[in-house]
Amino acid sequence: MRFDLSRWTAVQPGSDAETYLPAAPETVLWGRLPCADDEPVLTVAPGAVVTVDTLSHEGLLPDQGQDPVAFFAREGVPPQLVLEDAVRIAAERVHDEADGPHVVTGPIAVRGARPGDLLRIDVLELEPRVPYGVVSNRHGRGALPGEYPEGPGAVSVFAAVEERDGGLVGLLPRRAGSDAVARFPLAPFLGIMGVAAAGSSRPHSVPPGSFGGNIDVKLLVAGTALLLPVQVDDALAYVGDPHFAQGDGEVALTAMEASLRATLRFSVVPGSEAIEQYGVVAGPLVVTPEYLVPTGLSEDLDEAVQHAVRAAIELLHARFGMDRANALAYLSAATDFDISQVVDLVKGVHAKIRIADFDA
Numbered sequence: 001m002r003f004d005l006s007r008w009t010a011v012q013p014g015s016d017a018e019t020y021l022p023a024a025p026e027t028v029l030w031g032r033l034p035c036a037d038d039e040p041v042l043t044v045a046p047g048a049v050v051t052v053d054t055l056s057h058e059g060l061l062p063d064q065g066q067d068p069v070a071f072f073a074r075e076g077v078p079p080q081l082v083l084e085d086a087v088r089i090a091a092e093r094v095h096d097e098a099d100g101p102h103v104v105t106g107p108i109a110v111r112g113a114r115p116g117d118l119l120r121i122d123v124l125e126l127e128p129r130v131p132y133g134v135v136s137n138r139h140g141r142g143a144l145p146g147e148y149p150e151g152p153g154a155v156s157v158f159a160a161v162e163e164r165d166g167g168l169v170g171l172l173p174r175r176a177g178s179d180a181v182a183r184f185p186l187a188p189f190l191g192i193m194g195v196a197a198a199g200s201s202r203p204h205s206v207p208p209g210s211f212g213g214n215i216d217v218k219l220l221v222a223g224t225a226l227l228l229p230v231q232v233d234d235a236l237a238y239v240g241d242p243h244f245a246q247g248d249g250e251v252a253l254t255a256m257e258a259s260l261r262a263t264l265r266f267s268v269v270p271g272s273e274a275i276e277q278y279g280v281v282a283g284p285l286v287v288t289p290e291y292l293v294p295t296g297l298s299e300d301l302d303e304a305v306q307h308a309v310r311a312a313i314e315l316l317h318a319r320f321g322m323d324r325a326n327a328l329a330y331l332s333a334a335t336d337f338d339i340s341q342v343v344d345l346v347k348g349v350h351a352k353i354r355i356a357d358f359d360a
Contacts, residue, residue, distance in 0.1 A: 002076040003132070003160035003171065011129035011261055013085045017051035019044065023085045023105050025092045028055070029238075031099025032202035033194060033213050036232040040109035043234070046268045049124065050108065053085060054190065054242040056257040057101040058134035060090045063154055072132070075158040081130055083259055100205030102214065106238030107196055108266065113235035116271035118281060119195050121237065122225045125263040126188040128168070131161040133244045133258030135172070142343050143251035159256050161186065161244070170245050170256055184245060188260055189220040191241030193284075198231045205240075207346035208297055210283045216255070216341040217350055218246045219286050219293060227269065227278070227285040237266060250341040279318030282311065291352040292319070295340070301347045308337055308349040320358050330357075 013022045019042070021027060027041045044050060059068035059082075068086045069079050089103065113119055138154030140146060149155045159172040168186040173179075194212030197203050208215045212228045220226055228235075239262060246255030269277070278285060286293035294315050296308030309331065316327035331337075334357060340348030 005077060005081055005131050005160065008081065008131035010081045010083055011127060012083060013053060015051050015261070017263070019048060019050045021050055021052045021105060021108065023053040023055045023089070023103065025089055027105055028089065029104045029202070030089070030093055030095055031101060031205050033104060033205055033211070034107040034196040034236050034238055035200060035202045036196055036198055037200045038107055038196060038202070038236060040107050040234065040236060043109040043111060044266060045111050046113070047265065049263060049265050051261060051263045052105050052239055053129070054105055054240050054260050054262055055083065055086050055089065055103040056133065056242055056259045057103050058136060058156065058254070058257045060086055060103070061101055062095055062097065063138065064156065066090050066095070075132070077132060083129060086259070102192055102205040102241045104192060104205060104238050104240035107236035108238065109234035109236055110266045110268060111234060113230045113268045114233060115230050117230045118227045118269040118274045118278070119230050119235045119237060120225055120227050120267040120269055121193055122265040122267070123190070123220055123222050123262065124265060126190070126222050127261040128161065128188060128244060129259040129261055133159050133161075133170070133256040134254070135159060135252055135256050136254045137252040142253040143249065186244045187218065187221050188242070188244050189218055189246070190239050190260065190262060191216045191243050191246075191255065193220065193226050193239050194237065195228045195230055196232045196236030206344050208284070208344060208348060209346065212284045214241060214344050215284050215295065215348055216246065216250055216344065217284070217286055217293070217295065217348065218243070218248065219288055219291070219350070224286060224288045227281060227287065229281050229283070239264070248338050248340060250343050253343050275318065277319060279314040283307070285315070286350065290355060292355060293350050293352055296349045297346050299346055301339070301342065301349070304347045304349040305337060308351050312351040312353060315353065
């Protein structure tokens with residue numbers, strides 16, 4: 001089917017924000033994440049608010065022709081709704097098939113951040129840059145490798161955006177070529193948020209780690225924050241893998257991948273304060289108005305659950321003074337452990353600890 005996109009305009013590069021970081025060949029990595037040896041593309045003071053353009057990799061990849069104008073034209077997208085920075089990066093950068101697919105903007109140096117501190121990234125605003133996205137299943141990956149894709153090639157399903165009842169929803173065809181659609185609410189977030197890894201080797205962009213990266217925690221919508229243990233001086237933060245919507249698990253392989261303009265605040269939580277508030281934070285920690293959300297990561301899903309439980313016990317002990325046995329009992333009675341994703345080589349689990357349970 002062809003969706004009507006005529007009323008939409010794209011959010012092209014350029015912004016009047018006080019501090020703005022575009023996605024350009026000189027400000028992004030493609031398929032790798034920053035390490036200690038990388039030079040920052042922007043340096044800010046703690047507390048700075050930065051508007052960052054992020055790009056979806058869909059339509060840019062070599063197996064899609066590395067020509068986003070041609071790729072999206074097949075779905076009825078006019079050239080003016082294809083992002084100029086996507087076109088430029090696809091034309092000027094070479095993608096190594098051994099690397100991940102993700103386009104990552106950064107790194108951003110946050111002055112004074114040191115190992116032992118936490119970097120806090122507050123998500124202030126996430127603005128869709130285009131009125132469409134793509135959900136892909138490729139490379140024999142996803143939750144059902146060997147079963148899907150059903151044929152030899154990648155499957156990339158185009159989805160459009162529609163305004164409904166004051167919000168945005170996604171429209172995804174029920175069958176190839178069908179006018180019947182499934183409608184689902186959009187909840188934009190950044191799948192990749194991280195700090196540079198220690199050492200001189202850039203990590204692959206697919207598996208997440210203690211530095212964050214491709215954690216794919218869909219709770220990280222506007223109004224939430226991510227805390228990460230700093231690995232190198234000045235943190236060297238980065239973001240990417242923008243999503244319009246994702247179900248926990250991300251079972252096809254990708255979410256509804258689509259480009260976002262993100263407005264973020266970068267702050268430093270000193271080590272002593274971090275220990276008092278959160279305990280020893282060994283990996284990504286999400287904070288929402290409702291929940292504290294420790295995470296667990298491992299190639300083995302059972303081990304990822306165990307890591308998440310240990311992180312949750314440590315958090316409850318440090319922040320609320322619970323002894324560890326009672327913390328485990330509370331988690332069993334009152335906390336959901338959700339699967340963030342099962343498709344990024346290293347699987348993710350996150351625990352949703354209700355803050356209101358401890359208000360008294």
